[in-house]
Amino acid sequence: MDDFLTPVSTVRITNKKESEPPQSPVSSQQKSPSTASRKSTPTSPEDALELLKQQPSYDELIACLRFLSKHHSENDIPTIKLPSPISAQLVQVLVSEIVTNHWVLLKEDAGDSKNSGFKLLLYCLSSITGINAILVRLRALIQEYKAESEGPGKLKRPDIHLNLETLLDLLENLLKGDGWIVEAWQTAKASAGSDATTLAVRMRPRVQEILSLFGGGRIVSLAAEAESIVKANKTAKDDDYEIWVADAQQYTTWLGRNIVTWQSSAGATENPKFGSDLFSKGLKMGHGDTLTKHVLSELVLKKGADPARFGMLLSNLPPTEQRKVLFSMLKLFSSKYLDRLGHCDSEDSRPLISAVAGALKSIIGETTSLKNYLVEWLTSSSGAGLGEGVGIRRAVLATVSQSRDDVVAVLEKSLGQFGDQLYIKHSPMLQQEAHAEVLLLSAGYVNRLSPIKLTLMMRTSVWLNAISNRLAAPHQKARLLGMWVGEALSNLVDKGDKRLNFGTEEEFEETATWYKGLTQVSDEIGTMEPLFESPPITLPKKKTTSSKATKAAARPPGQPPQTGFIIEELSDEEGPEEEDLVPYAKPESDEEDSDDDPTLIRRDKPKAPVYIRDLIRYLRDTENYDLQKLALTTAPILIRRKAEYGTEVKEHADELAGLLIGLSDKFDMEDFDDLRLQGMIALVVAQPKIMAPWFAKTFFDGDYSISQRASVLIVLGLTSRELAGFEASTYSAAAAFPSKTLPDRVEKLYLPQSTSLYPTPSSSTLKPLPPNALDGIATSLTESFLAPMAAEAADSATGPNALKLSTFTSMLNNNNNNPGKVRRITKTKPRVRSIPNTTAGVLSTYFFTPLISRFQAALHSSSSSRTRGILFHPYLLSLYLKTLGLITHACGPSTLSLPEMTGELWRLLLSTSVRAQAVGDLQLTGAVLFGFVALLEVNEDRMGEVCREMGREVVEAREWVSGVFAGLRGGDEGGEEERVRMLAAGVLVRLGEAVDKWRLVMVGDMIGF
Known part of the structure; x- marks a missing residue:
């Protein structure tokens, strides 16, 4: 058993009192060389370097940092901040050894005093040399982490992520402040000397170093990579760990503040090109609009600012x-x-x-x-x-x-x-x-x-x-x-x-x-x-009278207030109208009141908002579940009710829409997405001419995620259907005032159920919206488009039309003298639904035109690479095309601007960008085909005019759809590929019929195609 325990080394400890005579004191010559040369308080940078290398105690470290921060060179600048061999060694020791061992103690010593160890360390490292040393150390640790994690076995150094976290914390605290650029410039100028002939030569490489360090993006990239490693090794409780230096947008804002400080200093007048060069590099970091906005706000749009400073910055770019x-x-x-x-x-x-x-x-x-x-x-x-x-x-x-x-x-x-x-x-x-x-x-x-x-x-x-x-x-x-x-x-x-x-x-x-x-x-x-001053936002005036005063004012003059109970004898006979009276249901027990502990019962439940400003206040309070839930459930009805009464909705529509779009499901509410969408739909229904272009602009220009942009498209698509009369929201009936509604029994006498093939507001209501609300509507429209062709195909497959007789309908006709009489089946074309031109004009002008025009502008814009990347996301692009198709279908065949809408949407569907994205993507291919379905449906009665004006586009569409149909194998019954193939077949048949019928009209335009 003893063989398992093998000693690694043996250490013998001897007592000093036994090994040395007590009478003979130890002289200074008998001490070790390291102890003899070590000083608790350095007198030169070399002494400080030697002290830092020998693992000093905390008191010795503070004394060393205090000396380094006060030891000035000939230029009245601390030696450790000037670029020199000794300062580079000092900074290297501080970053690699001192920070790793003493960071926790230094953080505890962080106080308001300038002489605290934390402040002294930051002061000694606040230089270009210090930032570079931290970045070099970060890169070395990141490479070591990657090398060891990719190799076999576990990490040899499990403390790498701890060191990375310490360095990120140091970098974050070190870069705080708006005077970094000014201080770096002054240090570089002081170290370059005072000789005018050599000043420009020496300054050039140092200026380039400042530009590459702060404007090159190296700080953000290394910090972001280190942050990802730290997050990967943290527990679930610390998921909110974030470093602002690793966020490109926050770093760009920090850089903008430093540029503003530089432009306001005397150095900007001395060397105006330096600020412009730094600004130019900051624009290339991916958040140029953020940088421009901040610099413009501080140098121009601020009281007391000098716009000429911004002009000087702009003219040197x-x-x-x-x-x-x-x-x-x-x-x-x-x-x-x-x-x-x-x-x-x-x-x-x-x-x-x-x-x-x-x-x-x-x-x-x-x-x-x-x-x-x-x-x-x-x-x-x-x-x-x-x-x-x-x-x-x-x-x-x-x-x-x-x-x-x-x-x-x-x-x-x-x-x-x-x-x-x-x-x-x-x-x-x-x-x-x-x-x-x-x-x-x-x-x-x-x-x-x-x-x-x-x-x-x-x-x-x-x-x-x-x-x-x-x-x-x-x-x-x-x-x-x-x-x-x-x-x-x-x-x-x-x-x-x-x-x-x-x-x-x-x-x-x-x-x-x-x-x-x-x-x-x-x-x-x-x-x-x-x-x-920001543009004022006018709020509706609050009513100063209380509810009691209002009730008192509503009482007729001279009538005393009624007190006590009023007993009235009612007749047992019920009139004809009392049959509709439904007794109130017995109230259910309140779970909160049934609590054994009365102190846990809530009596401060918030009341539903009555004004739009209250609704906005509820939505802004993202930390209160009750207010958020109440605001979402009340918003659709309140907005619809306030739409035509007063100007509350009109004045606060954009603010309310911005809150609804950016709202996140923080509390995991039931039907959260449906309630949020219904609130936005109510806004567009209330103010279509204002909010539809606003939502279209937000879709392209707003800083939102894919899901938030998709919700904007869903809102525009469903609102166009509701305005056109294809759907009716249940919230519209709930928002109607009682004085404008009839009892249900009386309403049935005056508003009978429609037998039209097209849905009416009384026969179709919007159910709770699923995530694929537009997809369901698109599927139903596609089925109605393919149904006549399928029926015609089945009809032609059963034999000649002359042999198709129907005796069933004649037998059901009791008024016919000859019950056995037979008649031929005749196909009746469904009545084309026509909507008022006013509604169609609103949909085409304020819904369709902004959406398609902004998309075309984004395609032709040279500075929209980020926007193009978002717009051509497969899901978002397919949803966008379906939205345009639904709006076109909602406009109907009686729209005055239908030729313009048809031409713009047809050319968009045939554009190279859209067709290139649709290659190999069934969802996007189906969206393009649905766009053609909507166009063929609303232009059914004017295909001759379409072929006359757009002959090339019609033939090109037929060729493309034919290629899509040939490239799909199908076979998976009910699958996505089979559905798209059937849709392509239906579009191909309709296009083929149009081309065959209007071939002579298209000949002149097709010469040379």
Whole structure:
């Protein structure tokens, strides 16, 4: 048994009192060399280095750190912060040994005093050398962790993740503050010397080191990798472990604060290019909009700020970065200040627009390149603030109009683009509307600056061709824009009977008046005071009278309050209307009141919100389960009830929609997604002209997840069905006031059940929404599309039509004198449902157009790589195409803008980007085919016109669907592939019938195809 215990080493401990004579004291010469050279208080950096290497005690460490923080060099800067061999060794020892062994004690010593060990350590490491040493140590530990984890067996050093956590904590505390860049610059300048000839040469590599360290992304990447290792080795209780240095967005914000501090310092004037270079590197870290927003807010949109500082930062950027930052800045101005102004028709909007124009003028100054970029923004094919309000275009034109040549250039380019045939045919209508606004605004400025210039331009062939091409455009809105622009410019130049007058229809008279009025708009450069305060949000006034006072006021005058009980004798005879009275059910026992302990019974249950502001307050309180549950269950009814009474919903719609979209299921509520969707649906139903474009813009521009963007599409799709009358929400009946409803028995007399093949609000209600709500609707529409073809195929397979007789229906006819008479089966075509043009116009203008126009703009935009990656997610893209198909189907065949909708959606389905994504993806292929199903369904009666106007697209669609059908094998009955194959077969049959029937019409257009 003793053989199992093998001694590794033997240590003998001798008593000092026995080994040494007590009378002979130990002299200093008898001490060990290390002990003799060790000093408790160093007098030079070399002594401090030697002390740190010998595992000092905590008191000795504090003394050493205090000495290093106070030992200044000739430049009045601590030696440890200057780049030198001795400082590099000191920092290396502090990071690799001291921090690892003493970090816990140093953290406990962290206090407000500057002489605490924690503050002294951070001060000694607050340099470029210190940050680099920490990053080198992090990289070494990460590589060691990867090497050992990939090898056989367990980790040899299980403390690696602990050391990584310590270093991340050190890095996080070290980088706190907004003066890092300024201090690094001053240190680099002091170490470079005072000689002017060598200063620039020595500063260049040190400046590059600062730029690569803070702007290169190395800090974020290493910190994020180390954080993932630390999280992987933590328990479930510590899942919320996060380091802000590892978050690219938070690090970008920190970098923005440091850039702001640098631009406000004297060093920015001495070397303005340094801040621009750092800003340029920060833009490439993936959160350029966040960086631009923060720097702009601090240097421009803050009281007492100097916009020239931001202009200096912008003017020293590379040309591509200048353009990117300027366009991002314009988008920020629009979204933060000008979008909520709507059409900006009121006089209250002029000061804010003038303030934005003043900010732009202060930033741009006299920089020619920035002025050229503004002209490009106004006239480029994807510019002019697509999807933004007219306010930002007015502000930019007010800035550009300070130079006559610039505003004339804007007018000439806009006019040439406005009349281009390819532009009219292929550009999104939302984009054409924005450029029409720019054309009218610039024409007004040119008319005031140089009337003869505008007169000469309207006598050229460019103007005549523009109006001719617009009037010959296939799209109705394109023709209307041409008419309105022609009348507006003719009113500026021509007089009397020479003025153009196309006679706009009454339906578009209000819009035409607004467009024509843009030529009279003249904005000036104003002060920036209105920008320093956020736009006020008007809240409905609270009622100051209490409920008791209200009841007292409602009592008729002179009538004393009733006290006691009122006894009234009722007759036993029941009238005919009392049959409908249903007695109240016996109340169930309250679980809370049945508790044995009365102290546990809750008596402070929140009441349901009565006003929209209360609903917003409930939704904001994400930590209270009762308020969240009550808000979600009340929101659909409250919003619908308040829709037409007062302005609460209209004033707070965007804020309420933002809260509902971003709400997360923190408490794991039942039917959470359904309630949240119903709240958003109620908002769109209440304000369709405002909220439908808002949701479309949020889908493309908002910073939301895939599931949140999908909920936006589901809301738009289901709302379009409800507005069109295909569905009716149960919340709409609950939100109706009792004075506007009839008893059920009486309502049946006046509103009989419809026998139409199409669902009506009384026969179809929205059930609780499943996660695939749109998929279910799409499936039902697909089945109704394929059913007639399947029936016809089965009918033709049973024999000739002449032999198909029906005796059953004649036998059921009691009024027929000859019961045995037989008659042939005749197929009746279902009645095509027609909805009012007003509803169809709302759906096409405010639902369909913003969705498809913004998608096309995102495809053509050069700065939307992140947006393209999100939009082309397979699930999101398929849901988007299904939403467009449902909106098109909801508009119906009587929509005035159906030709334009058909052309835009058909071309989108055939676009290279969509078809390339659909290759090998059955879900996306089915969504594309469903889009064709919706188009063929609503255009059933006008396929001749479709083949005449889009012959190439029809044949191309037929060829593509034929290839899809041939590439699918099917066979899995009820499976996804079989379903898509059947859908492709149905679309192929319908397209084949149209091509065969209208072949002669398509011959002229198909020459050379």
